[in-house]
Amino acid sequence: MPQHPNEELQKEPLAEEVIKDIHAAEAEAEAVAVENEFDLLQDELLALKDKYARVHADFDNIKKRLEREKYTAVEYSNEKFAKDMIPVMDSLQMAIVSASADAPATELLAKLKEGMELTLKQLTTSLEKHGVTMVSYDEAFDPNIHNAIQSVDSDTVESGQIVQTFQTGYKYKERPLREAMVVVAN
Numbered sequence: 343m344p345q346h347p348n349e350e351l352q353k354e355p356l357a358e359e360v361i362k363d364i365h366a367a368e369a370e371a372e373a374v375a376v377e378n379e380f381d382l383l384q385d386e387l388l389a390l391k392d393k394y395a396r397v398h399a400d401f402d403n404i405k406k407r408l409e410r411e412k413y414t415a416v417e418y419s420n421e422k423f424a425k426d427m428i429p430v431m432d433s434l435q436m437a438i439v440s441a442s443a444d445a446p447a448t449e450l451l452a453k454l455k456e457g458m459e460l461t462l463k464q465l466t467t468s469l470e471k472h473g474v475t476m477v478s479y480d481e482a483f484d485p486n487i488h489n490a491i492q493s494v495d496s497d498t499v500e501s502g503q504i505v506q507t508f509q510t511g512y513k514y515k516e517r518p519l520r521e522a523m524v525v526v527a528n
Contacts, residue, residue, distance in 0.1 A: 426468040433461040469512075477511030477522045479504050487511055489521040496527040503527050 437457045441450065469475070477487045482502045491508060499505055504524045511522025 423468075423472050426471060427465075430461060430465045430468060433457065433464060437461065473515045474519065475513050477513060477518070479507055479522070479524070483524065483526045487513065487518045487521060488524050488526075490526045491523050492525045493528050494525055499527040501527055 437454060440457065441454055445453075466476075481504075483490060483504060488504065488511065494505055496505055503526070505527050506525040507522060508525070509520075509523040512519040
């Protein structure tokens, strides 16, 4: 029991001050915790921004490298074809050199013909290796690969068949490079 009546009144204000101090301390601790969490989130945001910038830069570098590689591939896409044509050029050059040799005309003509046949075979083989083939004439007229420049009546060949070829046609794989000029039977 209180000894003095005012002593109880004095204790109440002290309790209120203690409660205020506790609330203030709790608020300060909460503020420090929020500030620490804010700092952590800010650091994480900076790390993510840095990571994003690096990934974006890597993506741009990969994109540029692929563009350069694509350009190079297109630029040098005919390199294998060109390498395969070099032996054909060598054969033609040797034919020219042999044509100027001092030999009898009949012998020279025979060798020149043989050399041209071998060179044509070499050229045809090289073209076929790269997907270039001659259009077939053993089939019926096909307007996709044949160009009929004339039609003739024929008792020996059925209508729509090719009778004669004026110019050879060529295909690259399945696409026509040049239509064959042909005469077709009625």
